[in-house]
Amino acid sequence: MEFKELKDFEAFTGLSHRCYPGMKLTSAEEQERYTEHRRKMAGHKDVHPVGLYDGGSLVGGYFAYDHKIQVYDTKVKGAGIGTVAVDLPYKKQGHAKRIITKFLLDARKNGRILAHLYPFQPGFYQKMGFGIGPELSVYQFHPSQLPTFETTLDVQVLTRDHLDDVRTCYHTWVDQTHGATDIPSYGFAFLEKPEQHTVGVQNEGKLEGYMSFEFKAGSHFLENDLHVRNFFYTTKAAYQALLTQLHNQKDQVRSVSFPTFDEDFSFTLDDPVHVENRLIHSIYHKTAEQGRGLMYRIIDIPAFLESVKHHTFGRDTIRIGWTVKDSLLGETYKEVWQFAAGRPSVTKEEAEVQIELDIGSFSSLMMGCVSLPALEKAGKANVSKPVDLFNQLEKPQCWTFF
Incomplete structure (x- = not known):
């Protein structure tokens, strides 16, 4: 199995037809329209079609998008992924996990800080480390x-x-x-x-x-x-x-x-x-x-912190020791942040409070989709003692569909 740039859009149309019957690509006209649409989208410099191949056969694929996302007062480099598809005979073989892992690592390598997607099944992507977004x-x-x-x-x-x-x-x-x-x-x-x-x-x-x-x-x-x-x-x-x-x-x-x-x-x-x-x-x-709908996943936590260092997450002045677990990528982020009247920065000093949670919950928290008390009550975060942070939420709004 190997990933390559996707160029066979007729094959991808057939794949999409089988994986997403709701698209109703049942006629030759609809399939031709969809093929041309995908070919046209692939011609844009911010769109990257990727195929997963077994020899010469397309068994899966996706479209990655380069985005610029407003995160509070700062514009950051983001990455979107859409039309994730694995052909029917190849399901339940770990290919979707391979696709998401490649997408995330490629995005990080290219300097992307934040990933987002529209899930076909939110629970599936929660297991992949994506956090639930705002309510529409x-x-x-x-x-x-x-x-x-x-x-x-x-x-x-x-x-x-x-x-x-x-x-x-x-x-x-x-x-x-x-x-x-x-x-x-x-x-x-x-x-x-x-x-x-x-x-x-x-x-x-x-x-x-x-x-x-x-x-x-x-x-x-x-x-x-x-x-x-x-x-x-x-x-x-x-x-x-x-x-x-x-x-x-x-x-x-x-x-x-x-x-x-x-x-x-x-x-x-x-x-x-x-x-x-x-x-x-x-x-x-x-x-x-x-x-x-939309779900978030922070790809590069240090770079994300740098982008939000002027944002106020509350009123507390306190040092928080984070333990953020990422089971998909096999990573654990451990660092102490100094909050000064709610504004964060890294510090070498000892933490006064310890917070442990997974990357999906951390992403939802940082993007303002959920409060820290709500995560703690739901058993999604372990907090050693209460802090006056992450209570007054500025929730994200995104109307970009991809």
């Missing part, structure tokens, strides 16, 4: 449940002619948002998709927010639901103007499907109840559906 909520409500705001911002339909403005707006949002990922020009392909509609709000000629959405038909041609696909803003005024635009669709759409990482979004709605109008657990009203 999808609200579904009638447009009239949104408030209206007085706004003077100009609203316009956006097309591919506005690519530069949209890209600038998005990357301004990235620079303000922990967990956000830079995307290249091909990440704005929604501007060219006929099924998606994009509108933006401008302030003195500068795009400060935009959203894209598509309509899903109901039981007849006058019944439609609006599904938000992108929703980005750089100012409060732009956020409120975009919500007002959604409210104004109340005479045209039955409901709005709105995904968000905002745990307080219920307070935005005049009525937070989901359109299903269903009670859960006695007399609690359903407001949204929740799920976990």
Whole structure:
């Protein structure tokens, strides 16, 4: 078995068809479309297709992505992995473990600090040392449940002619948002998709927010639901103007499907109840559906520490001795960090508190996805005594799918 650069995209399409039947690559047209899409993606310098071969036969493969991820106030080099596939006759032979190990070691060798992925099965990747990411909520409500705001911002339909403005707006949002990922020009392909509609709000000629959405038909041609696909803003005024635009669709759409990482979004709605109008657990009203997707894994802990040395993880001034175990790579990180009013740095002095946990839990903790008391209560971390750190979380937001 050996890894090589993947160039046979027809073979990878067949592999994907067998491993991911939900892709519905059942027709020759769909398979050709998928093959060309993969070939086109492989032509980008930040995309790396890799195949696992047994002789001349492709038995597995994946796509690796070079990313730049905003981690609190610092942009770091990250790595994404997607479309991990092992052909059916070769399953349960350790090939997925080989793929993830190669991906992680290659990423570290190339100076990547943080890895992230969307799991086909979260429990599987937890065993590979990836930590659970933030919770996403999808609200579904009638447009009239949104408030209206007085706004003077100009609203316009956006097309591919506005690519530069949209890209600038998005990357301004990235620079303000922990967990956000830079995307290249091909990440704005929604501007060219006929099924998606994009509108933006401008302030003195500068795009400060935009959203894209598509309509899903109901039981007849006058019944439609609006599904938000992108929703980005750089100012409060732009956020409120975009919500007002959604409210104004109340005479045209039955409901709005709105995904968000905002745990307080219920307070935005005049009525937070989901359109299903269903009670859960006695007399609690359903407001949204929740799920976990993106998972994180710190690849290089010393480099990660250097990137967050100016971030405040709490109020304590204390020395913590970390023991971080990585069973996949067979590594254990042991170091003492001095927290000065919550800001960390390495010290040679003796630890006042000892914390032991695995690399997945450590990654979730450092990225703000979970508090230290929650990990301790769940039995995922051993803490020798309480510390006033990792309690007030700044949770990551990432809308980059790969």
